[in-house]
Amino acid sequence: MKPQETIYIAVADTSMIIRSGLVSVLRRLPDLPVQVIEVSSEEGLKHCMEAHTPQILIINPQFGGWFDVAAFKQEYPEAAMKFVSLIYTMVDANQLKGYDDSVNLFDDVDSLSHKVSMLMNVPDEEESDQDSLSQREKEIVGCVVRGMTNKEIAEKLYISVHTVITHRRNITRKLQIHSAAGLTIYAIVNKLVELSEVKMNL
Numbered sequence: 001m002k003p004q005e006t007i008y009i010a011v012a013d014t015s016m017i018i019r020s021g022l023v024s025v026l027r028r029l030p031d032l033p034v035q036v037i038e039v040s041s042e043e044g045l046k047h048c049m050e051a052h053t054p055q056i057l058i059i060n061p062q063f064g065g066w067f068d069v070a071a072f073k074q075e076y077p078e079a080a081m082k083f084v085s086l087i088y089t090m091v092d093a094n095q096l097k098g099y100d101d102s103v104n105l106f107d108d109v110d111s112l113s114h115k116v117s118m119l120m121n122v123p124d125e126e127e128s129d130q131d132s133l134s135q136r137e138k139e140i141v142g143c144v145v146r147g148m149t150n151k152e153i154a155e156k157l158y159i160s161v162h163t164v165i166t167h168r169r170n171i172t173r174k175l176q177i178h179s180a181a182g183l184t185i186y187a188i189v190n191k192l193v194e195l196s197e198v199k200m201n202l
Contacts, residue, residue, distance in 0.1 A: 007032060007120055010054035012039035012063050013086055022058065022086070022103070029113045049076055056119055058084040058103060061095040069098030082119040087160070102166075106159040110134030114170070132174050138192055140167045145180070145187045145198050 009026055013019040023036045037054060039045045042064045048054065053076070059067055069083050085091070085102040096102065101115050111134055133141070136157070143153040150168075154161045177183050187193045 005033070007034050007056065007116065008037070008052060008054040009034055009056045009058060009116070010037045010039050010045070010048050011086070012045055012057065012059040012067075014040060014060070014063065016040070018060075018086070018088060018105075025109060025112060026116075028109060029116060030109070032113060032116055034116070049079065053079045054081060056082045056084060056116065058086050060086045060088075061091050061099075062089070066095060073098070084115070084119070102162075104160065104163060106157070106163065108134065108136055111136055111167075133171065137167050137171050137174075140164065141171060141183060141187050142192045142197075144168070145184045145193055147198075 011019050011022050011026070013022075019038050019040065023038055026034055026036050037048055037052070039048050039059075045063075061067055072083075073079075082100045083098060085096050085099045087102050087104040100119060103112060103115065107115075114134060139157060140153060143156060148156070150161050150164045153159075153164045157164075171183075172178060175183075175186060177186055184198055188195055188198065
């Protein structure tokens, strides 16, 4: 990957533990020069926008009671930002309108790195290669070819069904495999599962 310009990311949440944890992970993203700003209040977010407009704002949808993405975009129309919802509690789906992506407590470094790269249009050197699948995506491929439903996968991996669906969409895009049979062959060839584990739906 060619050297990239610094990516400025703001993390807005009232919980210091959640905020600091995510900031710590973002600073360890491989091959991505990231500068992270912590925001703990609505006043702090205003100061952040005045000082240095971030390229990505990762924010709890319940920040300040309810963070209104549309109203924020109107207030700062010149800011070409990507909005990412930070999910770790139950959130009404209506609150997620207007966001470009989401992160949750179970996203690993690979997943976060991929999301930031996609948001910033940073090319992935080996996008079509099997190694471009994150460890979490490989786990999900294994679960799918074993015949597990999205709900069962979510329960096994302690993630939301929405996150499972997002991962499956990313897997399909990366591998360009659109059938269960194709995914099964891929999983066996790449030793993600044993032949005896595969659930045959014939």
